[in-house]
Each structure stands twice: as structure tokens, then as C-alpha cells.
Amino acid sequence: MPQDELIEQYRYPAALERAYVRTNFVSSLDGGVQLDGKSGGLGNADDQRLLGLLRTLADVVLVGRVTSAAEAYGGVSAAEERLAIRAKLGLAPVPPIAVVTASCAIDPQSSLFSGDVKPIILTCEAAPVQRRALLTAAGADLAICGGERVDLPTALDALEQRGLYRVICEGGPHLAGGLATADLIDEICLTLSPMLAGGDALRMLEGPVPQLTRTLSLQGVLRSDDTGHLFLRYTR
Numbered sequence: 001m002p003q004d005e006l007i008e009q010y011r012y013p014a015a016l017e018r019a020y021v022r023t024n025f026v027s028s029l030d031g032g033v034q035l036d037g038k039s040g041g042l043g044n045a046d047d048q049r050l051l052g053l054l055r056t057l058a059d060v061v062l063v064g065r066v067t068s069a070a071e072a073y074g075g076v077s078a079a080e081e082r083l084a085i086r087a088k089l090g091l092a093p094v095p096p097i098a099v100v101t102a103s104c105a106i107d108p109q110s111s112l113f114s115g116d117v118k119p120i121i122l123t124c125e126a127a128p129v130q131r132r133a134l135l136t137a138a139g140a141d142l143a144i145c146g147g148e149r150v151d152l153p154t155a156l157d158a159l160e161q162r163g164l165y166r167v168i169c170e171g172g173p174h175l176a177g178g179l180a181t182a183d184l185i186d187e188i189c190l191t192l193s194p195m196l197a198g199g200d201a202l203r204m205l206e207g208p209v210p211q212l213t214r215t216l217s218l219q220g221v222l223r224s225d226d227t228g229h230l231f232l233r234y235t236r
């Protein structure tokens with residue numbers, strides 16, 4: 001599909017008054033979201049392209065601390081093509097990465113701090129003060145969003161206060177489980193990989209998630225003809 005049509009299809013709703021949370025996962029046919037502890041082996045080139053586009057359309061990339069470490073997240077850098085699309089959509093040049101963490105166990109020397117904008121750290125009172133101070137000294141924008149854990153509605157408020165409404169949540173499953181439990185997921189983009197993963201792979205929602213009965217509405221289906229990957233989009 002030409003890029004203009006893809007952008008139209010995945011564009012966020014206009015005039016948002018609160019944060020809109022889109023999550024993006026790639027899953028095996030048997031529901032696993034990991035292969036050898038990462039997601040990459042499940043996707044394909046089109047999946048990577050879509051991942052890039054979803055970031056390009058967002059104000060902020062939201063991620064759990066374990067995924068940011070497992071996938072060695074780097075800060076987002078301003079690529080020329082993306083800059084042009086973002087400018088046309090009235091978005092800031094680069095979306096920051098916002099990491100949810102109660103531990104603040106993040107290395108201030110890590111690639112997370114390498115992008116054109118510094119990360120946002122969504123954390124809580126229980127996070128060790130010294131670690132918080134190190135991250136702040138490294139340039140992170142740190143928001144306290146709860147006591148023992150990060151209260152996810154408060155975390156979204158903190159993003160809104162920074163003008164960040166179009167949220168692309170890239171997981172992982174424990175963060176997504178918390179968002180689903182708090183009924184904060186507006187949209188799910190799911191790449192279905194034609195693979196069986198087996199093993200002990202996590203599935204999309206993990207943690208103490210209650211039984212959910214929310215039915216979502218299918219908005220779009222795309223496919224990679226060469227590999228058989230499907231790209232599904234659901235909204236609430």
C-alpha cells in the first residue's frame with residue numbers, strides 16, 4: 001500500500017481531548033509475543049516498516065522498562081522523511097520515549113539517552129531516590145505518578161500535561177496488562193505472524209489481569225503477500 005494511504009489508515013483521531021492509547025504487538029499464531037526473549041523474530045520487513053510509521057504518527061512512544069532493556073531501545077532520531085510527514089501533520093519533530101518503571105533500574109549511559117530528545121521516566125514514590133537523581137542528571141524528564149507502583153491513568157495525565165496525546169504503546173505484556181486492567185487501551189495494532197512459537201513465550205497481556213470481556217471492532221486488515229503476515233487493527 002502506498003505510504004500516503006497507510007498514513008491515512010493509521011492516522012490518530014482528530015482533536016483528541018485525552019490521551020489515545022494505541023498498542024502495537026507482533027504475535028505468533030499460538031499467541032506468543034516472544035522468540036528467544038525478543039519480538040524481532042516474529043516480524044518481517046513490513047512489520048518493521050509499520051512500527052516505524054506508527055512512531056512517526058505518535059506524540060510519544062510508551063514502553064515498559066523490561067522491553068526498553070530487552071530490545072535495547074535507543075532514543076528516536078529525526079530522519080528526514082519522518083520529519084516531513086510529522087511537520088505536515090503538525091507534530092513535533094521527534095516523539096520522546098516514555099518508560100514506565102517502579103525500580104528506575106535504567107542505566108543513564110544506555111542507548112535510551114542517545115536520541116534527539118531525552119526520555120520521559122514515568123515512575124513512583126517507591127523508586128530509589130538515588131536512581132531517580134541519576135536519571136534526572138542525565139537529562140530525563142521524570143514524573144512521579146503514584147506511590148508503590150505507577151498509577152497508569154496518572155501516567156497518561158502526565159503525558160497530557162506535556163501535550164502528548166497520541167500514544168503508541170509498544171508493550172511489553174506486563175505494561176499492556178496494566179493498561180487493559182485499567183481499561184485504557186483505545187486501539188490494538190496486531191501483526192499476526194504465520195509461526196508457532198510454543199515454549200514459554202509471554203502473551204500480549206500479562207500480570208494480574210482480570211478476565212476481560214471487552215469486544216473490539218476490526219478496522220483494517222493488511223497482509224504481506226510474500227510471508228503471509230497479517231496486520232490487524234482494532235478499536236474499542
Ligand SMILES: NC(=O)c1ccc[n+]([C@@H]2O[C@H](COP(=O)([O-])OP(=O)(O)OC[C@H]3O[C@@H](n4cnc5c(N)ncnc54)[C@H](OP(=O)(O)O)[C@@H]3O)[C@@H](O)[C@H]2O)c1
Nearest residue numbers: 025026037039064065066067102103150171172173174175
Ligand atoms: N511481540 C511484541 O510485539 C512485543 C512487544 C513488547 C515486548 N515484547 C517482549 O516482551 C518481553 C518483556 O515484556 P514484560 O511484560 O516482561 O515487560 P514490560 O511490560 O516491557 O515491562 C515490565 C516492567 O515495566 C514496569 N511497569 C509496568 N507497569 C508498571 C506499573 N503499573 N507500575 C510500575 N512499573 C510498571 C516495571 O518496571 P520495573 O521492574 O523497572 O519496576 C515492570 O517490571 C520482552 O521479551 C520483549 O521482547 C514483545
